Amino acid sequence: MRPLDLLWLIPALPFAGAAVNGLLLRNRHKPLVTAIGVGAPGLSLVLALAALWDYVANLRPQPFEQFLYAWTTGSLAIDVAFRVDPLSAVMLFVVTFVGFWIHVYSVGYMGHDPGYRRFFAYMNLFMGAMLLLVLGNNLLVMFVGWEGVGLCSYLLIGYYFEEAFPPFAGKKAFVVNRIGDFAFLLGIFTLFSEYGTLHFGQLTERILADPGAAQRPFLLGLSLAGFTALCFFIGATGKSAQIPLFVWLPDAMAGPTPVSALIHAATMVTAGVYMVVRTNVLYQMAPEISTLVAVIGAATAIVAATIGLAQNDIKKVLAYSTVSQLGYMFLAAGVGAYVAAIFHLATHAFFKACLFLGSGSVIHAMGGEQDMRKMGGLKKQLPATYRTFWISTLAIAGIPPLAGFFSKDEILAGTFAHPGALYRVLWVVGLLTAGLTACYMFRAVYLTFEGKFRGSHEQAHHLHESPRVMTVPLVVLATGAVVAGWIGIPKGVWETFGAHDRNLLHHFLSPVVAEVHGAGAEHGMSHLVEWLLMAASVAIALAGIGIARSQWKRRGLEADAAFAARTPVVQRLLENKYWVDEIYDRLVVRPLAALARGCWKIVDTLIIDGGLHVGAFVTELTGDLGRFTTTGNVRQYALYFLGGVVLLFWWMVL
Amino acid sequence: MTVPVSWYLLLAAALFAIGVIGALTRRSGIAIFLSIELMLNAANLTLAAYSRLLGDRAGQMVVFFALAVAAAEAAVGLALFINIFRLRRTIDVNRLNLMRW
Numbered sequence: 001m002r003p004l005d006l007l008w009l010i011p012a013l014p015f016a017g018a019a020v021n022g023l024l025l026r027n028r029h030k031p032l033v034t035a036i037g038v039g040a041p042g043l044s045l046v047l048a049l050a051a052l053w054d055y056v057a058n059l060r061p062q063p064f065e066q067f068l069y070a071w072t073t074g075s076l077a078i079d080v081a082f083r084v085d086p087l088s089a090v091m092l093f094v095v096t097f098v099g100f101w102i103h104v105y106s107v108g109y110m111g112h113d114p115g116y117r118r119f120f121a122y123m124n125l126f127m128g129a130m131l132l133l134v135l136g137n138n139l140l141v142m143f144v145g146w147e148g149v150g151l152c153s154y155l156l157i158g159y160y161f162e163e164a165f166p167p168f169a170g171k172k173a174f175v176v177n178r179i180g181d182f183a184f185l186l187g188i189f190t191l192f193s194e195y196g197t198l199h200f201g202q203l204t205e206r207i208l209a210d211p212g213a214a215q216r217p218f219l220l221g222l223s224l225a226g227f228t229a230l231c232f233f234i235g236a237t238g239k240s241a242q243i244p245l246f247v248w249l250p251d252a253m254a255g256p257t258p259v260s261a262l263i264h265a266a267t268m269v270t271a272g273v274y275m276v277v278r279t280n281v282l283y284q285m286a287p288e289i290s291t292l293v294a295v296i297g298a299a300t301a302i303v304a305a306t307i308g309l310a311q312n313d314i315k316k317v318l319a320y321s322t323v324s325q326l327g328y329m330f331l332a333a334g335v336g337a338y339v340a341a342i343f344h345l346a347t348h349a350f351f352k353a354c355l356f357l358g359s360g361s362v363i364h365a366m367g368g369e370q371d372m373r374k375m376g377g378l379k380k381q382l383p384a385t386y387r388t389f390w391i392s393t394l395a396i397a398g399i400p401p402l403a404g405f406f407s408k409d410e411i412l413a414g415t416f417a418h419p420g421a422l423y424r425v426l427w428v429v430g431l432l433t434a435g436l437t438a439c440y441m442f443r444a445v446y447l448t449f450e451g452k453f454r455g456s457h458e459q460a461h462h463l464h465e466s467p468r469v470m471t472v473p474l475v476v477l478a479t480g481a482v483v484a485g486w487i488g489i490p491k492g493v494w495e496t497f498g499a500h501d502r503n504l505l506h507h508f509l510s511p512v513v514a515e516v517h518g519a520g521a522e523h524g525m526s527h528l529v530e531w532l533l534m535a536a537s538v539a540i541a542l543a544g545i546g547i548a549r550s551q552w553k554r555r556g557l558e559a560d561a562a563f564a565a566r567t568p569v570v571q572r573l574l575e576n577k578y579w580v581d582e583i584y585d586r587l588v589v590r591p592l593a594a595l596a597r598g599c600w601k602i603v604d605t606l607i608i609d610g611g612l613h614v615g616a617f618v619t620e621l622t623g624d625l626g627r628f629t630t631t632g633n634v635r636q637y638a639l640y641f642l643g644g645v646v647l648l649f650w651w652m653v654l
Numbered sequence: 655m656t657v658p659v660s661w662y663l664l665l666a667a668a669l670f671a672i673g674v675i676g677a678l679t680r681r682s683g684i685a686i687f688l689s690i691e692l693m694l695n696a697a698n699l700t701l702a703a704y705s706r707l708l709g710d711r712a713g714q715m716v717v718f719f720a721l722a723v724a725a726a727e728a729a730v731g732l733a734l735f736i737n738i739f740r741l742r743r744t745i746d747v748n749r750l751n752l753m754r755w
Contacts, residue, residue, distance in 0.1 A: 631751065632750075632751030632752060633747070633748060633751055634686070634747040634750065634751075635677070635678055635679070635680075635681075635686070635747055635748075638677050638678055638686075639678055642674060642678070
C-alpha cells in the first residue's frame, strides 16, 4: 500500500477527532482531549507529508484521484472523491502544516479556558472541512467543505458566547458569507446544467474542447464562462473578504486568537483564491471578469491597508492586513498570475499565522488586552515573541530574502507585465499598498514592542514570555516566513547569475493553469525590468519602514496624535473604516430589516394570523352558541332525545 | 270474549306516555329510572300483543330477551345510583349536572 492510498484519512482523522472530543469526552478528560485534539491534525500532517512525497516523487504532474463512493448516480452523478494535483498538493501542505502548529499553540493559549474541549472539537472540525474543501475532486465536495469551514468559522468567532459581541460577529460573518455562497451555488448549477459534470478535470477538458460554447452570450450580457466566473468570484469575495463583502473579517477577530490565525488568516479565507485558481479556465475565457477580479483585488488591498494604518487593536491591524494581502492574491489571479496567487497564499499563511500567534502571545501576556495604546516596550519581557513577530513583519513588508518579498514581487511583476494602461495603474496601487503594508505593520511593531509600557501596574507585573508550547510554533512559523519564498525565486534571478531556472513552484504548479488559446500567454520581460521592479518594491517597502520608524519608534502614540491633528478628516475616515459598516447598515441592513418587519407585521400578523383568528373566532362563536344546549341537566338531555326520536319517527314513518 | 288488540296497544301507548312524562319531569334518579322501565314494558306489551295477533312466538321471545336485558340494566343502574348517592348525598338529577361544559 502506498502512502497516497491513505489520502482519505487526512480529512477523516480531524473529523474523528472532532467527534470524539465533541461528543464522547467530557471536560475532565483534559489530557485526552489534548492528545486527540492535537494528535489528529498531527497524524494528518504526517500522512499528508507522506502522501505528498509519494505524489511528487512518483506521479507528478498527473493528478492522483481517490474514489471513495458514489454520492449520487444517474444524470446527476457525483462522486465523493479526492484529488491530489499540484494545486491541492500545495494547499494540503499549507493547511496541515500551519494547522498542526496552530493546534499545538492552542494547547498553551487556551489552556485555562473552560471551553477547552469545545474549542478543540471545533478546530478539528474545521481542519476536516478545510481538507475536504482542498482535496475534493469536484465542485460539490468542495462546496461541502466550503460550507463546513463557514460553519466552523461561525462557531469559533462566537466561541465566547457569554459576551455580547462575539455571537453578533459570528452571525455577521455567516450572513455575509451566505451572500457569496449563493452566487457560488448558482455558478455550480450553471456549470452542471451546461456541462453535465462537476469534476475539475472533466470540466476543464470539456470547456477547452469547445471554447466557442463557453464564450457564447449567456446571461446578463456575459458569456457562459463570464457568468460562471462572476458567480464564483462573488462566492470568493464572501469567503475571502474582498470588496464589497469584506466587512465580516475585521469583526471575526472576536474569536480566540488561534482561530484568527488558522481560519481568518492562513487557511479558510484563502479558499476563495484557491477556488478562483481552481477554475482558472473560466477566468481565462472571460477577460472582462479577470479584469474585474484584478481591480477588486487591488482596490481591496489599498483600502484595507489604509484602514490598517489607523487601527489601535493589534488584531484589527492584522485583520485588515489579511484583507489587504488577500486583495493581492486576487490581483494576481486577475492578471493571470495564478501561480503567484498560490505562492502568496502559501507564504502569507506562514507569516500571517506567525503574526497572529505572536499577537496572541502578547495578548496572553497582557491578560487579554488587545489595545496597542496600552502596550509598548514589550520586547524585553517577550523576547521570543518579539523576534518572531519582527521577522514575520519583515516578511510581510517584502524585504528580501524573506518569503513575502518573492511572492509579492511576483504579483507586482505579473501586474506590470500585463498589457493595458489599467494594469499599470493597478501596479502603482499594488506598489503603494506594499509601502503602506510595511508602514502599518511596523507601526504595530513599534507601538507594541518599543518605547515605554503604557499599561497598568498589574499588567506590568503580570508580563511574561509565553510557555514553550506557544513559542515553538512561533519559531517554526517564523522559519517558514523566512524560507517559504525560496521555492519561488523568479526565473530572472537564476538566469542573471547564469544558473538554470530553479523556480520550483512555478514548474510544479504550471500544469494547473489551463492552456487557453489567446489568453494568459507568458509575458516576456527583460531581466533588467525584472530587477528594476524588484528594486522598486524593496525601495517602497524600505520607505514604508522608514516612515514608521521615524514616526512611531520613539514617539509612539504622539505620532498618531500628530497625524490626527494634521489631517483630522483622513484620520476620522480611516478610524471609522470609511464608514462602510454604517453605509451597509443604511443601504442594506435597515431596508432588509424594514422589509422583514413589514412581512412580519402585515403578511404574518395581519394576513396569516388574522385569517386564523377569524376562523378561530367563528368556531368559538358556534361553539359558544352550541354549548348552551349542554346544561348538564339529564332531564333536558332526555327531552332532546325524545325530540330526536319524534323527529326520526315522523321522518321515517310518516 | 277476547280482548281486542287495540286495547293492549292503547294501554301500551298510555304506559309509554306516562313513562316519557315521568322521565322528563321527575327529579329523583330512581323515579326516572322507574319511568324508563315503564316505557320498556310498554314496548314489551306491544310486542306481546302483536305476537298474539299474528300467532308468531318470535315476538314473545324478544320480550323475554328485553326483560332479561332490562333486569341487568336495572342492576347496573341501581348500583350507579347508590354510588352517586354515597358520593354526593343526593340523587336529584338537577343537582347532578357534572356533564356539561
